[in-house]
Amino acid sequence: MKCPYCFREIPFSTVCPACGKALHFGGNTQFLTEVQQGHLGVKDIFAQTLKRHKKGDAFRSLTRRPALTAEMLETWQRPWMFLRLFVMLLIATVLLTFAAETMVYISPKLKMEFNFPLSVIANIVGSTVIPWTMVLFIWEMDMYGNLSIFDLLGLLFVGGLLSIAIASPFFRLMEYVFSLKGDYADSWAAVAEEPAKILICILFILLSRRKLNALDGLVIGAAVASGFAFIETTQYGYVHGLTTMETRNFWTLFSNHLLFTTPVLGALGLAANGERLKLRHFLNWRVILCLALGMGCHALNNASKEYLPISYWFLTVTILTIGDYPLFMSQLIVALVEWTALLLVLRGGIRQALAASERGKTMAYMEHYGKIDAAKVSDTPDAPMLCGQAGSFSGQKLRVPRNKPISMGREASCQLVLASKQVSRKHCEVRLTADGLVIRDLNSANGTKVNGARIPPQQDVPLKRGDRVEIGSKDECFVIQ
Numbered sequence: 001m002k003c004p005y006c007f008r009e010i011p012f013s014t015v016c017p018a019c020g021k022a023l024h025f026g027g028n029t030q031f032l033t034e035v036q037q038g039h040l041g042v043k044d045i046f047a048q049t050l051k052r053h054k055k056g057d058a059f060r061s062l063t064r065r066p067a068l069t070a071e072m073l074e075t076w077q078r079p080w081m082f083l084r085l086f087v088m089l090l091i092a093t094v095l096l097t098f099a100a101e102t103m104v105y106i107s108p109k110l111k112m113e114f115n116f117p118l119s120v121i122a123n124i125v126g127s128t129v130i131p132w133t134m135v136l137f138i139w140e141m142d143m144y145g146n147l148s149i150f151d152l153l154g155l156l157f158v159g160g161l162l163s164i165a166i167a168s169p170f171f172r173l174m175e176y177v178f179s180l181k182g183d184y185a186d187s188w189a190a191v192a193e194e195p196a197k198i199l200i201c202i203l204f205i206l207l208s209r210r211k212l213n214a215l216d217g218l219v220i221g222a223a224v225a226s227g228f229a230f231i232e233t234t235q236y237g238y239v240h241g242l243t244t245m246e247t248r249n250f251w252t253l254f255s256n257h258l259l260f261t262t263p264v265l266g267a268l269g270l271a272a273n274g275e276r277l278k279l280r281h282f283l284n285w286r287v288i289l290c291l292a293l294g295m296g297c298h299a300l301n302n303a304s305k306e307y308l309p310i311s312y313w314f315l316t317v318t319i320l321t322i323g324d325y326p327l328f329m330s331q332l333i334v335a336l337v338e339w340t341a342l343l344l345v346l347r348g349g350i351r352q353a354l355a356a357s358e359r360g361k362t363m364a365y366m367e368h369y370g371k372i373d374a375a376k377v378s379d380t381p382d383a384p385m386l387c388g389q390a391g392s393f394s395g396q397k398l399r400v401p402r403n404k405p406i407s408m409g410r411e412a413s414c415q416l417v418l419a420s421k422q423v424s425r426k427h428c429e430v431r432l433t434a435d436g437l438v439i440r441d442l443n444s445a446n447g448t449k450v451n452g453a454r455i456p457p458q459q460d461v462p463l464k465r466g467d468r469v470e471i472g473s474k475d476e477c478f479v480i481q
Contacts, residue, residue: 046079057077077140078141079137082136135219138258171189212274213353233248267345316328319331383400400432406430424446428441437463441456452468467479
């Protein structure tokens with residue numbers, strides 16, 4: 001990985017040893033290597049959760065600004081605040097519940113004055129424990145930083161309320177038109193609730209004129225869905241009591257609105273890949289699959305035994321019961337499916353961010369050295385340039401700096417990161433010497449061709465104006481000018 005300031009290789013460190021610039025929350029090298037190799041695991045994500053952090057880290061995270069793509073991997077810190085929030089909300093819920101329940105045994109007067117208000121507060125705070133913890137975790141995973149904590153709170157409260165406001169009348173209309181009653185109607189709630197949440201998310205994206213990527217999509221979906229879940233759980237607690245609210249809140253680890261909705265918005269971000277939303281993005285197979293899984297799992301989570309075929313009754317087997325709220329086999333299946341979908345989309349989002357960062361570093365490198373050499377153009381009118389003809393840098397020009405080799409390959413450490421699979425991790429390098437421009441193949445698998453002829457590896461081959469250079473295949477091509 002390279003320093004975003006001096007473009008030199010940096011070790012697993014928070015300070016660049018070359019230029020001395022602070023990298024704030026560096027040390028993501030190993031994590032990003034795991035992502036590139038497809039080995040992203042739970043341990044990699046939560047590696048920083050239990051570690052002790054410096055004073056001020058939380059403030060910098062909560063007040064972060066959108067990061068430049070060239071710098072975001074070095075300035076991003078892995079999730080850790082969500083666990084602190086979970087502990088704080090859990091302690092607050094336990095204390096409020098204890099206070100509300102013990103008022104019964106003190107005096108009738110205190111019970112009348114304090115028990116009901118404390119129960120209401122305990123119900124509200126308790127309903128936030130799982131939804132708010134999960135949405136903060138997703139927000140911390142977003143290394144772009146395009147959504148502020150203010151945006152997050154707005155989506156939680158306003159987005160959650162609007163989605164319920166849209167879903168409720170639509171659900172009542174469905175009940176009336178199709179004569180849905182009782183538990184059977186609950187199974188059809190997904191048809192009203194999932195489109196309502198997704199609609200609010202899409203409206204926010206369109207109205208804010210936002211270019212969408214997977215990690216931003218995950219945050220938007222998680223915030224609206226968590227707001228929906230918070231309001232719904234608070235309602236259940238008010239009707240059925242604190243015990244029901246608390247047990248229901250705990251079981252939402254296995255199945256909740258965030259798990260149903262968030263992968264859909266993440267998949268939409270994968271399809272958009274940094275573009276504004278278009279119709280073709282909604283027709284992407286990942287989006288359709290995640291939507292089908294979300295609605296199917298939501299319906300399965302609400303399914304009642306009396307409306308299921310006998311061969312599917314095993315889905316309603318009770319695994320564990322706390323209070324009056326059981327955990328069913330169906331919820332374990334939902335947890336397996338939806339957590340897998342969420343982690344796969346999350347891994348795809350991190351890969352997408354990694355590719356965006358590589359492109360950002362390359363463009364920063366080109367801009368940096370282009371400015372240095374621009375002042376010298378009149379002094380060196382014959383200075384050669386690389387002109388992209390096809391591939392990652394098609395239509396772009398890069399002036400080659402003297403005695404500063406430009407490496408090309410798929411690896412992030414290269415100055416020019418090429419996306420083609422025919423390109424090796426470290427494919428070749430170009431440099432300007434006293435004798436002119438030369439290219440060297442770095443033992444690449446598919447070779448480097450100059451004017452159609454493959455050049456020998458580990459040898460300097462001179463280049464002249466008009467030469468056509470193919471990196472691995474015709475898909476990545478430069479012409480010397």
